[in-house]
Amino acid sequence: MATMFLVVIYLAFISLGIPDSLLGSAWPVIRPDMGASFGFAGILSMIVAGGTIVSSLVSGSLVQRLGTGKVTLISCCLTAGALLGFSMAPSMVWLVFLAIPLGLGGGAIDAALNHYVAENYKAHHMNWLHCFWGVGATLGPIIMSFFIAEHNSWRDGYTTVSMIQFTLAIVLFVTLPLWKRVAVIREAERLNSKTPQDQIGELIQPAASSKANVFQIKGVKQTLIAFLFYCGVESTVGLWGSSYLVGARNMTAETAAGWISLYYGGITIGRLITGFITLRVHNRVLIRCGQMIAIAGGLILLLPLPQLFLIGLIFIGLGLAPIYPALLHETPTRFGRENSAKLMGYQMAVAYTGTTFLPPLFGLLATQTTIDLFPFIVLAFIVLMMMSAEKVNHILSNQTKSNGINY
CATH class of the missing domain: 1.20.1250.20 (MFS general substrate transporter like domains)
Known part of the structure; x- marks a missing residue:
């Protein structure tokens, strides 16, 4: 059922x-x-x-x-x-x-x-x-x-x-x-078949559940920053990518739109493929690998080589694909099942804030300077996202290390 x-x-x-x-x-x-x-x-x-x-x-x-x-x-x-x-x-x-x-x-x-x-x-x-x-x-x-x-x-x-x-x-x-x-059925199944990751979650959750204010839970603020910059880079590429290709790389509007559709296609297909990969690979590994692929895409986008730089857009899409779903799925384990409903709402709110404000801010910057800054800003967003996510991993690793389990 x-x-x-x-x-x-x-x-x-x-x-x-x-x-x-x-x-x-x-x-x-x-x-x-x-x-x-x-x-x-x-x-x-x-x-x-x-x-x-x-x-x-x-x-x-x-x-x-x-x-x-x-x-x-x-x-x-x-x-x-x-x-x-x-x-x-x-x-x-x-x-x-x-x-x-x-x-x-x-x-x-x-x-x-x-x-x-x-x-x-x-x-x-x-x-x-x-x-x-x-x-x-x-x-x-x-x-x-x-x-x-x-x-x-x-x-x-x-x-x-x-x-x-x-x-x-x-x-x-x-x-x-x-x-x-x-x-109720899923909860019974979870209790009857605990995995090592469930054990990690149980070690983190008691400390988390004792906090009246979820923002006092270690790692929450850094996670929210990761969500902010994830949605910032995803929506910035979607909104301004075509303008960059036309204004800085001298492409036609039709060709530029086609490459942006490939970027979104990379996200969609990447999530379909990642769904199978998660059967054997942990969320944390997928997040890290996705961020590294996205950074590689940002670096390729900087290359002055004709046409080759376009592959960077596909790499960014493929890299972003597993990050958002994996961060969401980790919420109950990282911060306690009793806090996950409230935190999920906060994460969505911060994510939408990134979508709403970061692309217009870049648009304002590009208007005052040049659209050529696009790949540098995209790369900066990805790096800030990765730094925040790795900070969370470091915090949770320290929390579980004393219990003899590696996060």
């Missing part, structure tokens, strides 16, 4: 990814239809991100009070309603108001599902979960482009996606009793 229930969770993550890529693909049509300025899409995106950060921060308390199933169901209904509202909005003012529940719903679903999978499933499922988010993010523009091309209507695209969300809400409602039942 627990394995079959994963299908519902995977579907939920596909549906989470679909709305994330809708606004960008629909904006060229929405803008003239609504009479909005070109940059107003950025304002809508910031409002959605703000709602996501807020809901991520409170998701831990909501999960503890209502349970993952109810939080996911309520959030899905919020998202579906907001998307339906987008399809009927008569003016930009309505889109501004509807962006709030869209962000609130998306952030709560993200944090709640990540916490549930980290608590109840193995690491490979976390990688595949985020791989399915990539599937959803890919489907969003496909759905929107179909309705724009065939019906000349971005509203029909939003209506279709909202119907997908409402259908998922019905599935979540029907399966609501299964959330607690599956969690």
Whole structure:
């Protein structure tokens, strides 16, 4: 039953990814239809991100009070309603108001599902979960482009996606009793088949659980910094990579867009492959290897050799692939299962903060100086992420060394 229930969770993550890529693909049509300025899409995106950060921060308390199933169901209904509202909005003012529940719903679903999978499933499922988010993010523009091309209507695209969300809400409602039942089954299985990693977790958790403030737990602050710079580099490459290729490497816009799609493809395919690798390799090793591959990609991007530097983008995507899911999956082990729900929300909030603010900050820097700084900034973000992650490993290694177990 627990394995079959994963299908519902995977579907939920596909549906989470679909709305994330809708606004960008629909904006060229929405803008003239609504009479909005070109940059107003950025304002809508910031409002959605703000709602996501807020809901991520409170998701831990909501999960503890209502349970993952109810939080996911309520959030899905919020998202579906907001998307339906987008399809009927008569003016930009309505889109501004509807962006709030869209962000609130998306952030709560993200944090709640990540916490549930980290608590109840193995690491490979976390990688595949985020791989399915990539599937959803890919489907969003496909759905929107179909309705724009065939019906000349971005509203029909939003209506279709909202119907997908409402259908998922019905599935979540029907399966609501299964959330607690599956969690109980997985907990019993975990207790009956402890691994060496579970022993490490039990050594770390007692110290963690005694802290009233989760920020006092050793390694938490460094982990949050790692999340900040991970999402900073992922979104910076996605937002400004094409501009760098056009402005600094003299590529056409079409060719540059193709290489950025290969970057995202590297992340998605990398997570699919990593899901199999985690069956034999520990999360900590995957995080370290991924960061080293990403650094290699950043260095290749600096090379003045024609065409070869483009391989750097694929390397960065492949390197980033295992880092985010692995960091999330390590949360209960590193900081205590009793703290994981709250910490998962904080991690999501910091991650969205990195996504929201670091790319615009680089854009401001590039405007004042030059887009040629792109590979240097990307490399700096990756290095800062790796330094933070390695600091956490050092802290936890010291905590467990006295007990005769190597972390």
